[in-house]
């Protein structure tokens with residue numbers, strides 16, 4: 001069967017879609033621990049109360065897949081035996097998941113799916129992981145594939161690495177699947193051990209401010225940063241053979257090899273080691289209810305990302321700078337891969353409305369773009385219902 005073109009007309013019977021499985025698949029925030037996941041370090045994400053919703057049903061065919069995106073008002077069909085890269089990136093996340101499920105030897109048949117998203121794209125809240133993990137979870141349930149949650153996390157990450165071509169770490173997929181309501185996850189990306197830390201943020205809320213920019217440096221620079229860290233590891237490894245990631249590297253080792261590593265890689269690595277330490281300190285601050293200390297760590301993380309890791313951009317820096325002298329904002333930082341997307345702000349609840357007005361005005365004046373405020377709550381990972 002030839003793949004149908006996008007925008008071909010929706011099958012009549014999609015209008016009375018009787019779902020067999022429904023999935024709510026969340027986006028994620030990350031309180032702290034940025035660009036540490038692929039360096040086998042620590043992160044502190046959580047799923048959020050904004051999601052992608054899926055409905056699935058079998059369609060009695062052997063190989064026909066029919067998908068309608070309500071968000072893009074786009075319909076697409078393809079043959080399960082002819083999985084190849086498509087032009088539209090959202091389709092590739094789904095095709096990548098199918099490809100990876102097939103690679104682990106699981107078999108399934110034709111199905112229909114409707115997708116509706118509440119997640120802004122390119123905002124650094126990982127609509128891509130929500131798409132991959134929700135789709136994988138839905139197929140797992142529809143066809144009783146017996147994949148564990150961890151297998152879903154890992155195959156979704158592989159779909160993004162292998163099929164889409166983003167060399168991402170594991171944080172987003174882990175958070176989207178494994179989170180617990182009202183908790184942050186302190187995830188050790190080396191052992192994949194997770195601790196759930198109550199998100200007790202007292203009189204505050206988490207406010208995201210979407211810069212509504214997404215600079216196209218993001219993908220190439222992401223891979224470059226990974227490479228810069230891995231280059232340093234390769235140098236250190238020659239003497240210290242037990243080292244296989246920055247996780248086993250100390251500041252002393254960086255100092256010892258600083259000439260060979262070179263100034264750029266050196267500052268990337270120092271940032272990663274410092275950020276890992278900040279995640280540990282954030283856990284302490286959260287557990288002891290010290291929001292001031294927590295906020296300071298968020299600012300320090302941003303400055304590291306801005307000056308040492310160099311993945312911020314003027315729009316993100318503006319929003320963080322703007323918050324810094326406001327006593328009712330404890331902390332603010334860019335979130336996710338960088339070069340656009342959102343800042344995450346720990347802000348007193350009763351000041352949000354006024355602050356949003358103020359920051360919108362200032363940002364609009366400076367960049368001629370309106371930022372989008374999104375308040376979020378740490379929420380549970382993927383929810384799957386068999387109807």
Ligand code: GLA
Pocket residue numbers: 033034035036037038126168169170171172336337338
């Ligand atoms: C993106 C990637 C994650 C992580 C962050 C940066 O969201 O998908 O794996 O590396 O960037 O912390």
